Amino acid sequence: MTMAPMTPMAAERTAVRVELLVDQRWFTVCELTDLTPGRGVAALLPDGAQVAVFPDRSGRVYAIANRDPFTGAYVLSRGLLGSAGGRPFVASPLLKQRFDLETGRCLDDEGVVVQAYATRTRAGSDEVSAQVA
């Protein structure tokens, strides 16, 4: 039995990092493989602030403050991600208000906005994608 020559395994693939723009600096929160498309995670920033980080199904990453302004609980990362009119949002898991992930603006209560963060994903020094907040 003859076998086709095996392709040598590609060198250890470079990890793709997820970075947030915090105080004009890019801060790495995790690797892209730590995230499940459509599902958020919470991360701690250097000053102790909490952010909610969400990858959508195409791999774009968004970040907003983790605190739900309606209840005060730090839970927005546990909400469900969705899109309406092409714009991504998260619905708070507590009382279900929706927040635009690009602007942090509450879609159900005009006056309410949470902090939104610019994000990018990088492999080594190459930028993979970026989301401006």
Added chain:
Amino acid sequence: MSASNPRTAEHAENAEHAENAAPTIVLVGHGMVGQRFLEALAERKVTETARVVVFCEEPRPAYDRVQLTSYFSGRTPDELSLVEEGFIARHGIELRLGDPAQVIDRDARTVTSQSGLTVTYDALVLATGSYPFVPPVPGKDSDGCFVYRTVEDLLAIEEYATNRSSGVVVGGGLLGLEAAGALKGLGLTTHIVEFNPRLMAIQVDEGGGAALRRTVEDMGLIVHTGVGGKEITADGDGAVTAMTLSDGSSIDTDLVIFSAGVRPRDQLARDCGLDVGERGGIAVDETCRTSDPAVYAIGECALAADGRVYGLVAPGYEMAQVAAEAIADNTATSGFRGADTSTKLKLLGVDVASFGDAHGTADGCLDVVYSDSRTGVYKKLVVGADGALLGGVLVGDAEAYGMLRPLTGSVPPVSPEQLVLPAGLGAPAALGPSALPDEAVICNCHNVTKGAIRSAVTDHHCTSVPEVKKCTKAGTGCGSCVKALTSLVNDELEAGGVSVDKGLCGCFAYTRAELYEIVRTLRITTYAQLLDSHGRAEAREGDGCEVCKPAVASIIASLAPTLGASGYVLDGEQAALQDTNDHFLANLQRNGSYSIVPRIPGGEITPEKLIVIGEVARDFGLYTKITGGQRIDLFGARVDQLPLIWTRLVDAGFESGHAYGKALRTVKSCVGQTWCRYGVQDSVRMAIDLELRYRGLRSPHKLKSAVSGCARECAEARGKDFGVIATSNGWNLYVGGNGGADPRHADLLAQDLDDKELIRLIDRFLMFYIRTADRLERTSAWLERIEGGLDHVREVVVEDSLGLGAELEAMMADHVTGYRDEWAETLGDPERLRRFVSFVNAPGAPDPTVKFVPERDQVKPDLTILSGPTLPVRTLEGTASR
């Protein structure tokens, strides 16, 4: 109000008349028709100005006598009540229960009751109903002889039947068959003795009677027709032992129920010299006035202007309206000139209907008959020489009744034979209500025409069936017209250009039930696949939304065993679709912590397990509370503590339980036969079996259940989605109950089931619900909404009318074998455990915002941390934009 001047009722009476106060209306009899009369007075605001006194012989206010027999299938006397709570008090009506009127003095215009109260009337209304006719059979007063008329009669029969084995019902008419069904339900060998040559001789013809008899005999009842009771034999104590029939034969029996017809109860009227008919009944004119213009008679005690005594409730209701109108306006605009005696009933589970000239008495009329003795179906239409439909008899399948009765008197748009042939035998699609004229009466109970229903939509802007029901009262009586009503309302709405988007959400134009069918038939196993192929155009390739994601996840999860997909709710894409509770397999609380509710099937728990729960709560500092579902809730766990807590619970033989999610919650139970002196079955074992069988079943909404060990119903099973109540013969299954904000008692689906039958029916019921319900539609709302209601569900689930039974059972079998402990599986998989961290970039760090303060020797969330700085409000202008 002066406390120093206590007055007896009698004194008050005299004082009031001295003052010549408001006019007084006296009603004698508080039955169905009496209550309707009171409602009609209230609707005309007569109760605001007049004093209304009601004398009632029975110890309870008006109840639904038509549904009397449902007492034996679990409806309590209170549930049979027809008097809306607060009605009597709100309208200032003086209702004297257990105090029958005894003497009427027409010259003095007074009525005196048994208790001695004398009331002077301006108008007197007699609604005394009728009494059961007991044939003069020797021995008819022996112990064990009953009539079948009041709740009290039923209670007495039920008590007497205990530990007795056989019974005879004299009379094979409508009530007789009901009584026979009740005796059979009580476990007695039951005989029906009918003097006429067939059952239900008044309503059905010979062919119909034969079909009915076959079906009744198939149920195990013994029918004797063409014979009467000749003598009743009693033992030394005076208790019934046997009945001799007119043909000389004899039946050994412990109990006899006389149900051989009723007679108008007109003695009061006779005593005070009012005109009565030769064969009884208080003679009235078209306004229901008797020979004394101040006295009215309505309902079964009245001999109507057309010379007939009506024993049906609908004509009685009509008379109540007429009399109230006459008293209110003194000029009756309408009159009672006779009524349609068409009836449709379900007797012993058999549909029986007759309408119009059912016996074909008109000159030159002809019959069109369809008969199938194998299925017990018999249909006859009576057609006039000109082709007009004159009447008919339907036995075994009365589906067409709602269409045929309104057509009576006109020439049907299709040939008569097409109207009686079953669908699929060359018959055209069933004739819809759209073919009816506007004058056709759709709701017979409330006399609502098709025109009135259309006008409710077009003129009164009703946009749904419930609104039309409220507006017109149509469909709120016996309910047999709801199907036709629904179809009419929908037609009218459509014609008016009202289109309701029934889509699940902004992403899908399909309902949940439609998506279920799509997923099932196309074997779709991922949300993305479904969204991209069946989502609204603008939603495809998008991220969906928080409404459809969990709904579709639930559909895929419930179909997973059938589709061969993974049922584990945290696998692959499924992980991203779940609400946080399903994602973390615990209940999110207001401060971002979770609660854990270990499964305690049936509420049965060993001391060792109780101790483990206590130890876990103590070690993790959790707040504990007993739930309403017979479990113990442990509050205040951080995400990262969940796996540690589960480990302890799993090691002790628990699984954490679904106290969240759209799935089975608990099956409550009472302690049952094992300990309770009243129990008749082992309710705890059944509750455990059911909870273990259906745990983890994903459904459109949460599912709750309970099992009671006897009719005392301590487990409150009738407040559950599916409730089981023990009987001495097995189990009764109730469905569609609900507690909470919109309480509803569950309806009886089937009775006296053995364990296997019970589980088979629940399997089918749940799977049929999962297949057809809308998102977040509890079984109670589903049962109310689904076309055909309970009857349809019973047909599908019990009678397997759609032939789905085997498929539904197989799907449940797949669920049961495919069930896995989601918590134990999570613990066994390091990849899955990675999710249970507070922060992705600091896996060991606890969330500092989840903190607690003491309260009543336990903890509660420290909300001061959360209230912290106010909303981080940024002006929109200040938001960095792209």
